Amino acid sequence: MVFFTVPVTYSQTTGTVRKMQKVPAGIYYPFFSGNNEKVNSFLMDETAVTNAEYLEFVKANPAWRKSQVKRIYADANYLRYWESDLEIGKNNRALLNSPVVYVSWFAAKAYCAWKNKKLPSVAQWEYAASAKPVNLKTGLTEYILAWNAQPNPKMLPNVKSTYKNIYSIYDMHGLIWEWTSDFNSYTGSVDSKGNGQEEFNNFCGAGGANVKNKKDYASFLRYSYRGSLKGNYCIANLGFRCIKNL
Amino acid sequence: MKAIIFTLSIALFLSCKQKKEPAELKPVQTTFTKVNDSSAESIYVLEDTFTNENNSTFVLSQLKGKPTVVAMIFTNCVYACPRITSDMLELQKKLSKDSDKINFLLVSFDTERDTPAALKAYANNMNLDKNWTLLHGSDEAVRTLSVLLNIQFAKDESGNFSHSNIISVLDKNGVLKFQKEGLNVSQEKTFEAIKKEI
Numbered sequence: 001m002v003f004f005t006v007p008v009t010y011s012q013t014t015g016t017v018r019k020m021q022k023v024p025a026g027i028y029y030p031f032f033s034g035n036n037e038k039v040n041s042f043l044m045d046e047t048a049v050t051n052a053e054y055l056e057f058v059k060a061n062p063a064w065r066k067s068q069v070k071r072i073y074a075d076a077n078y079l080r081y082w083e084s085d086l087e088i089g090k091n092n093r094a095l096l097n098s099p100v101v102y103v104s105w106f107a108a109k110a111y112c113a114w115k116n117k118k119l120p121s122v123a124q125w126e127y128a129a130s131a132k133p134v135n136l137k138t139g140l141t142e143y144i145l146a147w148n149a150q151p152n153p154k155m156l157p158n159v160k161s162t163y164k165n166i167y168s169i170y171d172m173h174g175l176i177w178e179w180t181s182d183f184n185s186y187t188g189s190v191d192s193k194g195n196g197q198e199e200f201n202n203f204c205g206a207g208g209a210n211v212k213n214k215k216d217y218a219s220f221l222r223y224s225y226r227g228s229l230k231g232n233y234c235i236a237n238l239g240f241r242c243i244k245n246l
Numbered sequence: 247m248k249a250i251i252f253t254l255s256i257a258l259f260l261s262c263k264q265k266k267e268p269a270e271l272k273p274v275q276t277t278f279t280k281v282n283d284s285s286a287e288s289i290y291v292l293e294d295t296f297t298n299e300n301n302s303t304f305v306l307s308q309l310k311g312k313p314t315v316v317a318m319i320f321t322n323c324v325y326a327c328p329r330i331t332s333d334m335l336e337l338q339k340k341l342s343k344d345s346d347k348i349n350f351l352l353v354s355f356d357t358e359r360d361t362p363a364a365l366k367a368y369a370n371n372m373n374l375d376k377n378w379t380l381l382h383g384s385d386e387a388v389r390t391l392s393v394l395l396n397i398q399f400a401k402d403e404s405g406n407f408s409h410s411n412i413i414s415v416l417d418k419n420g421v422l423k424f425q426k427e428g429l430n431v432s433q434e435k436t437f438e439a440i441k442k443e444i
Binding site: 035070071072073105106109181182184185186227230231 | 390407410
């Protein structure tokens with residue numbers, strides 16, 4: 001069977017090169033107990049995509065400018081803090097090197113395709129994000145919970161402002177939430193196979209019994225957060241980074 | 247419901263934990279979802295190419311001109327998917343003379359096993375007529391379509407799929423007009439939604 005995708009026309013200039021780091025092969029242990037998944041080695045952007053980088057993308061790809069983006073691809077909040085199509089705004093200068101947020105899944109996917117990359121799957125993202133920090137004083141879970149407990153900063157800090165993990169990848173927690181390619185993976189409502197198992201993977205008491213680590217509120221939050229998203233949602237604190245399969 | 251529980255779990259958690267507003271979570275679909283017309287646009291913007299049950303290349307925009315009733319399934323599914331297909335067959339039967347004015351579309355999650363030949367066999371088995379199209383696509387095309395249709399799915403270790411059971415109604419231009427979630431639920435509103443688009 002041969003598949004092909006109608007080539008999307010992207011500008012040849014693909015902007016600043018974001019350094020990528022290798023994530024070695026390993027096993028992803030999903031938050032819901034059950035099938036552990038083998039993750040092959042892949043390359044991951046060492047930081048989230050910044051406003052400056054995203055600006056290069058919209059300059060080269062007019063269809064993704066604020067005024068031109070299709071609503072089915074991005075809701076009305078798309079890049080809402082940007083002053084105009086190609087101006088992030090004087091007051092936002094400090095954000096140039098901070099993660100771009102208020103971007104939809106479609107926009108994130110298009111950006112990665114322009115870079116000849118992809119969005120990470122949930123398995124890839126979670127696996128990379130579970131890697132040990134090298135420069136944190138507390139444990140990772142403790143760190144994430146402390147971050148979740150803080151109010152939003154007035155200005156989103158720059159990339160590389162939190163911590164680095166053993167793969168030299170920055171800010172997997174502590175800065176923003178990030179899109180994944182299969183964020184809409186099924187987490188359970190009506191059971192398609194009729195054995196009641198999916199109902200169990202839910203977030204009420206019964207579902208809670210089946211999770212990997214009942215104390216891992218941080219994972220709990222990420223999984224429920226993903227389950228509430230739609231592809232064209234553009235939200236504060238939600239950005240992305242890209243990967244390349246090897 | 248699930249989405250509401252999710253939203254609540256976040257809200258509860260954050261309220262205990264001194265909020266970090268992860269998001270402005272928007273109201274999510276309930277069993278009956280009326281899609282907001284003003285923000286809706288055609289899903290036929292999807293450029294990915296599929297293959298139909300006759301092994302021909304197919305792009306969604308070929309469905310333009312008639313309203314379309316669409317669901318995502320996999321043919322090895324023993325419980326929910328035959329149910330979805332028979333719900334759609336019943337809708338078709340109920341439309342009687344009007345049924346030629348409607349496209350019925352099934353897109354498979356199962357990019358490995360649901361080859362065009364397997365889809366053809368399924369169509370014969372279920373007695374699906376010329377108004378039906380069954381599509382096989384790449385992982386990426388199927389995932390993107392699922393996002394456009396707000397359908398969640400995941401593959402399990404046995405190669406089967408857990409997925410939301412949703413029948414959607416698109417207008418003649420591919421704009422999502424109505425969605426109905428659930429099995430063994432009345433298709434009355436779906437029927438009305440289709441009639442409205444003819």
